[in-house]
Amino acid sequence: RGSKAKGGQRTLIFGAGTHGRTLASRFVSDAGAQIDLVGFIDDDPQKNGIKIEGRPVLGTSKDLEEILKDKQIEQVVMAFEGMGGEILRSVLQVCYTHGIRPKLLTSLRAPAQAPAVELYREVSLNDLLNRATHEMDLESIRGLLQNKCVLVTGAGGSIGSEIARQVFSHNPQKLLLLDNSEFNLFSIDKDLRLLSNGVSKIYPLLVDIKDEHALEQIMATHKPQIVFHAAAYKHVHLVEDNPNSSIQNNIGGTLVLVRAAQKHGVESLVMISTDKAVNPVGVMGATKRICELIVTAAAIESGKRFCSVRFGNVLGSSGSLIPTLQQQIREGGPVTITHKDMTRFFMLIPEAVSLVLKASTIARPGDINVLKMGEPVKILDIARSLMTLMGVDEQKVPIVFTGLRPGEKLFEELYIRGDELNTEHPDILTLPNGDSHLQGGAEEVKRLMLAVEANIKLASDGAQEAVNNLHELVKKYSSPVKSPTKPLDKVFH
Numbered sequence: 001r002g003s004k005a006k007g008g009q010r011t012l013i014f015g016a017g018t019h020g021r022t023l024a025s026r027f028v029s030d031a032g033a034q035i036d037l038v039g040f041i042d043d044d045p046q047k048n049g050i051k052i053e054g055r056p057v058l059g060t061s062k063d064l065e066e067i068l069k070d071k072q073i074e075q076v077v078m079a080f081e082g083m084g085g086e087i088l089r090s091v092l093q094v095c096y097t098h099g100i101r102p103k104l105l106t107s108l109r110a111p112a113q114a115p116a117v118e119l120y121r122e123v124s125l126n127d128l129l130n131r132a133t134h135e136m137d138l139e140s141i142r143g144l145l146q147n148k149c150v151l152v153t154g155a156g157g158s159i160g161s162e163i164a165r166q167v168f169s170h171n172p173q174k175l176l177l178l179d180n181s182e183f184n185l186f187s188i189d190k191d192l193r194l195l196s197n198g199v200s201k202i203y204p205l206l207v208d209i210k211d212e213h214a215l216e217q218i219m220a221t222h223k224p225q226i227v228f229h230a231a232a233y234k235h236v237h238l239v240e241d242n243p244n245s246s247i248q249n250n251i252g253g254t255l256v257l258v259r260a261a262q263k264h265g266v267e268s269l270v271m272i273s274t275d276k277a278v279n280p281v282g283v284m285g286a287t288k289r290i291c292e293l294i295v296t297a298a299a300i301e302s303g304k305r306f307c308s309v310r311f312g313n314v315l316g317s318s319g320s321l322i323p324t325l326q327q328q329i330r331e332g333g334p335v336t337i338t339h340k341d342m343t344r345f346f347m348l349i350p351e352a353v354s355l356v357l358k359a360s361t362i363a364r365p366g367d368i369n370v371l372k373m374g375e376p377v378k379i380l381d382i383a384r385s386l387m388t389l390m391g392v393d394e395q396k397v398p399i400v401f402t403g404l405r406p407g408e409k410l411f412e413e414l415y416i417r418g419d420e421l422n423t424e425h426p427d428i429l430t431l432p433n434g435d436s437h438l439q440g441g442a443e444e445v446k447r448l449m450l451a452v453e454a455n456i457k458l459a460s461d462g463a464q465e466a467v468n469n470l471h472e473l474v475k476k477y478s479s480p481v482k483s484p485t486k487p488l489d490k491v492f493h
Helices: 018-029 062-071 087-098 127-128 136-143 160-168 180-193 212-222 236-241 244-261 283-300 321-330 349-364 380-389 435-441 440-462 465-476
Strands: 007-014 035-042 075-078 103-105 120-122 148-155 175-181 202-206 226-229 268-274 304-311 313-315 335-337 347-348 368-371 399-402 428-432
Touching: 007 018, 007 062, 018 035, 035 062, 062 087, 075 087, 075 212, 087 120, 087 127, 087 380, 127 380, 136 349, 148 160, 148 180, 160 175, 160 180, 160 226, 160 321, 175 180, 175 212, 175 347, 180 202, 202 212, 212 226, 212 244, 226 244, 236 244, 236 283, 244 268, 244 465, 268 283, 268 349, 283 304, 283 435, 283 440, 283 465, 304 313, 304 349, 321 335, 321 380, 349 368, 349 428, 380 399, 435 440, 440 465
Parallel strands: 007 035, 007 075, 075 103, 148 175, 148 226, 175 202, 226 268, 268 304, 304 368, 313 347, 335 399
Antiparallel strands: 103 120, 368 428
16 A cells, blocks of 8 residues: 555554553554554444544444544454454455555464564465354363374365364374375375374375275284264266266275274264265265265164264365455456355365264264354355465456356255254264164165165166166155255355
8 A cells, every 4th residue: 555654554453452451552552563552443332432542443343444534544453352254344445445455363363573464364265154153162172082002094184184183182092094096195195204203103094995905804813993084976967977987986885884883893984074065966965965864774683883974175275266256356257256145164174074073073973963064155256266365456357257067056955954963072963873764674774785786886887877866765764845045145245
């Protein structure tokens, strides 16, 4: 925005609570900070007009645009905790029209003499999609994992590698990293060895999840007590174009793993599922729905804590939406979006994995746990947020709507029936026993397993009817009901 005003950069603090007051004190007492603190805004109307460090609270967020213009503000610092992404997106857009990139408070624990620049940072996309998080009970997670032998499948992937890191932080006796990608396995193995200080308890296993003999050897040799199953083909359009390979990998691999786990006395198995398994329209969602049923069936048979955890898109996973949009914006467009109203749920990878670990401590045999993803966000709004963050005028980047591809939904759902139960953690719901269709006990489980095996055989033979058979199987063992999840239009204004 050009030169600073006399006496420093004219600054507005958003938030007149404890953090805002502490930050104001720093600004006022540190002449070297080159800050001319003009005042505050705060959405608590009772604070309007009061003075802090001699500076007034000038209004609420509704007054932001007028204050920026009238007071010739050059810098805005957001200084309160628990700020949801929605309000941050709104502030960002208002500030951007005035050439201001708002900053976000980082820490007030730095020494008083620390440069003011260390106290705040640029806003990131993670912040815009973030939501208020709840405290995590780490003791129960540590109790589950400490001194145990833990196997992570798909350990080199976006979710699997974060599971491996968080499991490692809870001091397992052994950590088995299984992946069929040599490079991905090399990467997570290297990262964890740097943290292990030479303590050799990490075992990289370059194995295909469908390799029954290799899985048998691993289980017999290491005797894992806990398994996190994240290995899967997940990219919707690739799975749709290669359905038989995906049936063999996702369903066949899960069946091989679950049977080996049952045979070798695994105490707890957690299968990573997806919201696309609800009323699935494509092959990927359908395969994951069958995987959920396999896990529930195994729990019914064994009485062991085998369960699934279902959630939506995670921010920054490999091949995901965000890097694609960023590249398109950098290249000047066009930015391709399926539909102007398409929404998706988003969660940050570390948060999702923390909830997966927590869910594994409270699940009962056969449960499907559902992570609350917050509100769905419009893809169009994410693209506009990215343009703002990247300093790009959205009027100069064309946006093209391409239409739905096979296997895609306009709005994603997270629920099968809508009658999930609350758990001890506010962000985790549960479907007890996963699905009522399997309450028939051993005979019903046997019928399901025979049907699953027949479907895998069709796929391995390259039969075209494997896909139709898959969808029929899903219909038979699911209750198609209307999801309570509704699209929201209020995310951006």
